[in-house]
Amino acid sequence: MKRRSVALLLMLCALLAGCSSGTTPAEEPPEQSILLGFSQLGWESAWRLANSESIKEAAERAGVSLMYENAEQKQDRQIKAIRSFIAYQVDVIAFSPIVETGWDNVLQEAKDAGIPVLTTDRMVETGDESLYAGFIGSDFYQEGVAAGEFLIEKAEREGLSDLNIVELSGTLDSTPMLQRAEGFRDAIAGQENLHLIDSMSGDFLRPKGKECMKALLEKHARIDVLYSHNDAMTLGAIAAMEEVGLVPGRDVIIITVDGEQAAIDLLKQGSINCVIECKPQIGDMVMELAKKLAAGEEIPRCTYSEERVFTEFDADLDSIPPRGY
Numbered sequence: 194m195k196r197r198s199v200a201l202l203l204m205l206c207a208l209l210a211g212c213s214s215g216t217t218p219a220e221e222p223p224e225q226s227i228l229l230g231f232s233q234l235g236w237e238s239a240w241r242l243a244n245s246e247s248i249k250e251a252a253e254r255a256g257v258s259l260m261y262e263n264a265e266q267k268q269d270r271q272i273k274a275i276r277s278f279i280a281y282q283v284d285v286i287a288f289s290p291i292v293e294t295g296w297d298n299v300l301q302e303a304k305d306a307g308i309p310v311l312t313t314d315r316m317v318e319t320g321d322e323s324l325y326a327g328f329i330g331s332d333f334y335q336e337g338v339a340a341g342e343f344l345i346e347k348a349e350r351e352g353l354s355d356l357n358i359v360e361l362s363g364t365l366d367s368t369p370m371l372q373r374a375e376g377f378r379d380a381i382a383g384q385e386n387l388h389l390i391d392s393m394s395g396d397f398l399r400p401k402g403k404e405c406m407k408a409l410l411e412k413h414a415r416i417d418v419l420y421s422h423n424d425a426m427t428l429g430a431i432a433a434m435e436e437v438g439l440v441p442g443r444d445v446i447i448i449t450v451d452g453e454q455a456a457i458d459l460l461k462q463g464s465i466n467c468v469i470e471c472k473p474q475i476g477d478m479v480m481e482l483a484k485k486l487a488a489g490e491e492i493p494r495c496t497y498s499e500e501r502v503f504t505e506f507d508a509d510l511d512s513i514p515p516r517g518y
C-alpha cells in the first residue's frame with residue numbers, strides 16, 4: 194500500500210492546489226484495489242485444483258488484483274515466486290507452504306520490504322512468529338482426531354476386537370500430514386484393540402497411494418483398517434485392494450480426508466466408511482484477510498474453516514449436496 198499512498202498523496206496535493214484556485218474538487222479517487230501475490234504449491238489432487246479455483250474466483254469477486262504462481266510441488270519455486278512478489282512490491286503476499294520449514298529467509302525479506310504475509314491451507318514452522326501475520330485453513334489435528342473417534346465408534350458398535358491399522362500419510366513435513374497423524378494417534382491412544390502397525394507416505398498423490406497400499410498388502414498378513422490423509426491416495430489404495438480381491442469398506446475399513454465427490458460417492462456405495470471434510474473453498478476468507486492486512490489492520494493468528502464428518506452411520510448420506518471437487 195506504501196507505493197499507492199504516495200501516489201494518492203500527490204493526487205490529493207494536486208487537487209488541493211487546484212481547489213485553492215476555486216476549481217471544483219474532482220470526485221473521490223476510486224477505492225484502491227490491492228495487489229495480492231499468491232504462491233500455490235501445486236496441482237497434486239482434486240482438492241488442490243478446487244483450492245486454486247477458489248482463490249482465483251474470490252479475487253475476482255473481491256476486486257483484488259492477483260499475481261498467481263503455481264510452484265508445481267517445488268518449494269524452491271515457491272520461494273522464487275515470493276521473491277518476485279517482493280520485487281514487484283505487491284501489497285500482500287499469501288501462500289500455501291508445501292512443507293513447514295525452510296521459509297525464514299524469504300519471509301524475512303518480505304518483512305524487510307514491509308509486505309505482510311498470510312499463510313493459507315498449510316502452516317510454516319518458524320522461530321520468529323512475526324514473519325507472518327496469520328493462518329487461514331483447516332484444523333488438521335481435529336481431522337485426525339475425528340478419524341480416530343470414528344474408528345473407536347465403529348469398533349464398539351460392531352464389537353471389533355483386534356484391528357490392524359495402516360496409514361497412508363501426506364507430504365512429509367507438511368502441516369496436514371503432521372497434524373492428521375498426531376490427531377489420529379492421540380485419539381486411539383490407550384485403545385487396546387487398535388494397532389497402528391505401519392505408515393507410508395503417498396505424498397497426497399493417487400499413483401503413490403496405490404503403490405504404497407500394494408507394498409503394505411504384501412508386507413502384512415492382515416490389514417483391517419486404512420487411515421488415509423487424502424482422498425486421492427485413497428482412490429489409489431482402493432485399486433490396489435481390489436487387485437488382490439479385497440472388498441474395500443468391508444474387508445478393509447477405510448477412513449479418508451478431503452471430501453471429494455469421488456470419496457462421497459464411494460461412501461454412499463459402502464466402499465468407504467468415513468470421509469472427513471477438508472474445505473478447499475477458502476478464497477473469500479483469504480481475500481477478506483488480505484484486504485485487512487493491506488489496510489494495516491490486525492488479523493486473527495489462526496482462522497479455521499468449519500468442517501463436517503460423513504460416516505456410514507449417517508442417516509441421510511443421499512442429502513449431501515454436490516461437492517464441487
Ligand code: GZL
Pocket residue numbers: 237238239240241314315330331369397422423424425450451471
Ligand atoms: C489440506 C491440503 C491437502 C489436501 C490434499 O488442506 O493441504 O493437500 O488434504 C492436498 O488433497 O494435496
Ligand code: ZN
Pocket residue numbers: 355356385386388
Ligand atoms: Zn491386538
